[in-house]
Amino acid sequence: MDIQLKRGFLEICVLAAIKNEDSYGYRIIKDLKPYIELSESTLYTILKRLESGGLLTVRTAEHDGRLRKYYHITEAGLRRIEDFKAEWKELISIYQFVIKEDHHD
Amino acid sequence: MTKQEFLTQLQNGLSGLPQSGVDERVSFYGEMIDDRVEEGMSEEEAVAGIGAVDDVISQTVAEMTPAKPIEPSVIPRRTLPLWQLILIILGFPLWFSLLAAAAAVILSLYVVIWALIISLWAFELSAAVGVFACAACVVILWASGKLLPGLAMLGAALFLAGLSILLFFACVGISKETVILTKKAVLSLGRRFIRRENSK
Numbered sequence: 287m288d289i290q291l292k293r294g295f296l297e298i299c300v301l302a303a304i305k306n307e308d309s310y311g312y313r314i315i316k317d318l319k320p321y322i323e324l325s326e327s328t329l330y331t332i333l334k335r336l337e338s339g340g341l342l343t344v345r346t347a348e349h350d351g352r353l354r355k356y357y358h359i360t361e362a363g364l365r366r367i368e369d370f371k372a373e374w375k376e377l378i379s380i381y382q383f384v385i386k387e388d389h390h391d
Numbered sequence: 392m393t394k395q396e397f398l399t400q401l402q403n404g405l406s407g408l409p410q411s412g413v414d415e416r417v418s419f420y421g422e423m424i425d426d427r428v429e430e431g432m433s434e435e436e437a438v439a440g441i442g443a444v445d446d447v448i449s450q451t452v453a454e455m456t457p458a459k460p461i462e463p464s465v466i467p468r469r470t471l472p473l474w475q476l477i478l479i480i481l482g483f484p485l486w487f488s489l490l491a492a493a494a495a496v497i498l499s500l501y502v503v504i505w506a507l508i509i510s511l512w513a514f515e516l517s518a519a520v521g522v523f524a525c526a527a528c529v530v531i532l533w534a535s536g537k538l539l540p541g542l543a544m545l546g547a548a549l550f551l552a553g554l555s556i557l558l559f560f561a562c563v564g565i566s567k568e569t570v571i572l573t574k575k576a577v578l579s580l581g582r583r584f585i586r587r588e589n590s591k
Contacts, residue, residue: 311419312426326423326441327450330416350429354422 296324298370300332301341301363308345308356333357341366394424397438404448408455416451501573508569512562518555522548 299322303314311329318324336342341363346353392400398417405413420441427437441447471479479486525548532541 310422310426312423312430326420327447327454330419331454352422352425353418354426355419 292322296322296328296332297336297341298367299324300329300336301359301367304342304357304359305364305367308358310354310356314357336363392435392438392444394421394428394434394438397424397441397444400444401448401451404444405451405455408452412455420447504569508562508566511558511565515555515558515562518551518558521551522555525551 299318300314303309303317309317311326311333315324315326315329333342333344337344337357339362340360342360343358345356345358347356348354398421401420402413402417405416423441424434424437427440428434432440525544528544529541529548532544
């Protein structure tokens with residue numbers, strides 16, 4: 287997928303992965319694996335960006351004798367997902383327009 | 392590769408970047424490896440799953456370094472307008488002679504520095520020769536029974552010996568410094584020209 291396009295989708299995907307319950311880095315990657323390829327370093331950058339944008343918060347908790355960071359979605363993060371859903375209709379119509387162009391050829 | 396090796400290489404590869412950012416990333420990757428191991432992977436497999444440490448380093452460096460401002464490579468190549476070219480050619484007798492004079496002044500200043508150093512060495516040499524001359528005088532004076540003048544000569548010999556030792560170290564130090572400074576000046580001058588060649 288085009289990198290610019292993918293970057294926008296990845297943020298939404300990461301937010302969606304923590305929408306229902308708090309999650310941690312490796313689990314986010316695993317949960318998204320069937321849908322979109324995501325490397326550790328990309329995930330780190332996205333998590334940082336979402337955190338500084340106030341779309342998620344981070345807490346450190348002990349797990350099995352070591353520390354693990356859990357990510358929690360904020361109200362703003364939930365709103366961002368809703369916005370994406372609204373934008374999606376627009377995207378679908380663009381997609382259909384592109385498909386139609388194909389048929390003309 | 393073990394987890395520790397991976398994290399150490401990562402830390403070394405990121406040295407020079409802000410420490411807090413580096414620590415945070417290292418602990419992030421450490422957690423990732425631990426989570427994989429917990430799922431049943433071997434440590435080797437878990438580290439391999441992260442990817443090549445060099446790739447992680449280069450990607451992280453690219454992300455943590457602020458984007459460079461647009462470099463001259465994007466700026467259109469400067470070509471001189473015709474009137475400037477004509478002015479340069481017509482002004483050749485003027486700017487070339489000024490340039491040559493400036494170069495001559497710098498060169499003569501440099502020669503003066505070395506002249507001073509050489510005269511210092513000459514002073515040092517004369518002091519050293521003086522030591523032996525005075526010592527010879529001491530022997531001659533004492534052999535002819537002149538005890539007090541001989542003693543005075545011995546004092547002079549010792550004074551000159553001390554002076555020549557001090558001067559020797561001073562001369563060596565100053566000469567070395569001058570050679571090093573010359574090298575540096577020549578290198579920086581050369582580098583400037585080479586850079587211009589490359590940017591063409």
